[in-house]
Amino acid sequence: MPITLITGCSSGIGLATARALKAAGHSVCATARSPEDVARLASEGFDAHQLDVTDSEAVQALAAELPELDVLINNAGYGLIGPLLDIPDAALRAQFDTNLIGLLSMTRACLPALRRRQGLVVNIGSVSALMVTPFAGAYCASKAAVHAASDALRMELAPLGVRVTEVQPGAIATRFAEQAGRQAEQVIHEQSPWWPWREQVRKRAQASQQHGAAPEAVGQAIAGALARAPRVLRVGNGSRALPWLVRWLPGGWLDRILSRRFGL
Template sequence: MTTSHEELILISGTSTGMGAAAARELARRGFHVLAGVRREADADALRAPGLEPVLLDITDPAQIEAVAHRITTDPAQRPLRAVINNAGTAINAPVELLSMDEWRRQFDVNFFGHVAVTKAVLPALHASSGRVVNISSIGGKVVLPTYGAYGGAKFALEAMSDALRRELAPHGVQVVVVEPGGVRTEMTGHGITRANATIAAMSPAERGRYGGLLQAIINQATAFTASGLPAEAAGRIIADAATVRRPRTRYTVGRDAAVLTRLPRLLPDRILDRVLAADLRPHFPKNYPATA
């Protein structure tokens, strides 16, 4: 087995948050990290010993092809230890109000882009007996109202990961899923900004149906994130998932994730609906008739 400084790891979505933390942790452990970013400014901020930023918009086939070529033509001929599919985006909106363009955007970034990157680097992973690490979410196991598009993409990522794990296991390539709960990252803040924009664009009738619900979701997400793990703690778990000798098939990040990802297996749907509604109820605006 090669030592860490002789191996590459590719990770997408490293501009901020868990991705940046995982990239820095892997570089600290001695790997040469190809850190995917979407903008040159983010590359400049991230560049460090062992950290090589690469432009990687996972919805751009040309950039995916360029990164795959960078791996196969590595000057030091280092094998690819792992690809970590971490890039993501989120917007909270009721199914009725979310545009079809935004539905497609959610799936392009949170699912199809990861499939495309994985397919592009699988030849290198076959050659190295490497690993695929897919960053999912508790939203890939249990979905709150307004998380339909994000959760749908994460459910798809979970299903694809199961299929891929069973396809690749006979050939020595491992597939691991990481399911974070509350983590203090910038993505939650971006999602809250978009949710507020959705509220502002609602018609009076839509606001009557969904305004209180969406405000409760915003309040809950804010509290959930504030009490969550720091990105560095999540980064260490992701780094472990990519590098330990015998990884689990799934890792949760945070106590909340460990609990919530098990609820769908333990509770009937109607009971789970009531549990989630009760947890959301305190976050509704005062005097709002919360019936969610």
């Protein structure tokens, strides 16, 4: 029975993937930050653990409980929305601490267990790593960093027998917009030079949910791709079209299109 550890399983992609892999016969260790979510995961039959990926001691402690591991899915993350220069330094650090440094910390801690099984690391990135939009600069930058880190890890871990896949979802119907909206409201303020565009900031917080695919589609796609471990797995609305536009449209055109889209 394959042993799989998934971070950020309270809802959305993490929860859907945990359910898909459990149904496929994996022994799934599912983590979440809140005790309520951990209890709910346990009630579904998962090996559930409370975990904040920015807590290095907790990460090490959980990894020590898993001496062997077939798959690590680094899903924990969130989206910080707002004009980039309006976001306080502490909030920027928190964005990267969760989306990038937590991912690396988790992978480092689990590496011995993954090597024993010649395992697979799956990093949940985003199409936003490639298609950067106004008012999502912090989130896009953190996912661009995940993209770069995944490329580096793929090459560095290959000699150790560990493979790496990066998932780049497009629009997915999760709680991302709800959480991003709360984050945006903490950033928006009347003294900002971008105050006249406050409704556009709110619009960007909701944009990723428009025509979103069900998270279950992502979970099933990940479950189906584990055996072949592709370099990049794209799933969801826009996950293929948007990178194509970035590749082929002149940069100036793309800037104008996105600026107009968000009212700048």
